[in-house]
Amino acid sequence: MDQNNDRTRTARPSPLHQRIRSDIEARILSGEWSPGYRIPFEHQLMVEYGCARMTVNKALYSLAEAGLIERRPRAGSFVRRPTVQSAVLAIPDIKAEILARNEAYRYELLSLRKRLASKGDRDLLDVPPAATILHLRCRHFAGPRPFALEERRIVVDEVPNIAEADLRTEPPGTWLLQHVPWHSAEHQISAVNADAAVASLLGIRIGTACLMVDRRTWRAGAAITAVRTWFPGDLQKLVTRFAPSSAAGAVSAAETR
Amino acid sequence: MDQNNDRTRTARPSPLHQRIRSDIEARILSGEWSPGYRIPFEHQLMVEYGCARMTVNKALYSLAEAGLIERRPRAGSFVRRPTVQSAVLAIPDIKAEILARNEAYRYELLSLRKRLASKGDRDLLDVPPAATILHLRCRHFAGPRPFALEERRIVVDEVPNIAEADLRTEPPGTWLLQHVPWHSAEHQISAVNADAAVASLLGIRIGTACLMVDRRTWRAGAAITAVRTWFPGDLQKLVTRFAPSSAAGAVSAAETR
DNA sequence: AAGTGGTCTAGACCACACC
């Protein structure tokens, strides 16, 4: 009835299900078990490790979630072909990002107006014509230099208390992050040449390559905001380190060169 | 002793742990439970749903993995503040990507040579001076137009059978994906202006903004390959749709404009 | 028909933060 055959006796190792997971992962990463290989059945592993099936199950479930194996209900579990195509990227909150670098952060509101949704707004945000949109542009500075230019639309009807935010001093993204509960988001990342307006506001030459990040955010199916951000190409890089071991929680960071 | 209080009687609903998860997720997404809120204890939920604690545990564990809640061992489970900062991005295998668009794919090897690792190679790939590097450049076409330019280094010692690959006809990335078991990777995404060489090879004007993707790949701790790819900025966008509900498995795709 | 993974149960012991 004592369930910890090992853990009560030995030092203080990681949980058994994690050890099982790591063991299998190591064999997959090393290539010992290559794609298509059928890993031992739950029943076999449970004998091998002297544990209950649910413990093995937890390990395999986790490997499946990470994309390392594929579980086929009546056939077994198989090593998947690698798909390095996906990576968890950090899309930074600019203010936090700059502060994290120990640079002085400054924010500047360039323009702000409230109006009815235009055709473009409706396409972008899928809101009714009667919706009210807050449209603004602002800049973020790292030290003395413009770090990013931001153009944002906010669906006022979805976030009525935006009126309480002082957007002349507080970045809209930061305010929204603090005050809007939860959301899903879509990102698009592309490279563009700075036009005259963007170049002038970012203090770079016309034509300089910029990383442009478009993000749309929803809460419970309703669009809340759409934002387009330009970063001078030489200032910002999106970085990700991706290890299958932690696919879900892969940590990433933005860096400067 | 009949464990499926609902499932044996009713139609064929989703597993109970998923329903529990969805119920809680809905309340978080809608804002009913806002960040910091302490959700019911496992014990309460298990009474509410009339199930065992492990079933509730599975639901909460999954929510925690997705980043929606935070579990504090002796305090309870709390709704987390949103962190839209991270997103699962698709870094496409170019050949697959082009074919998926129903465009004709063509590959062209520009240069190929084998040599000892240079200082730059060693910094990039962390290999000993004696390592042999395969250094190549190639182009990928979508229909008649150059779609991407690729510069790649391969650590021959780690992938000796690369010799069997006919790199004049087969893209190295595709070959590696097929033949190298499993790996971790690091990506860096940035925007650069095309220099004369890049512009000429991509058939664009000098200075055109390009999306530049750097990837390094390891297997079992040893670097295998490093690749730098340029995409004309107007041809390629990296897209991701991210819902907290499926953080781990978020689907994403690359798109053209 | 055998055997797989998917799901679930009704308990258990543990460490430890908080009360």
Next chain:
DNA sequence: GTGTGGTCTAGACCACTTA
């Protein structure tokens, strides 16, 4: 001390694929 989540057990029934 109480009560939390973390972990684990030793079973169970199920649908269904594969052999």
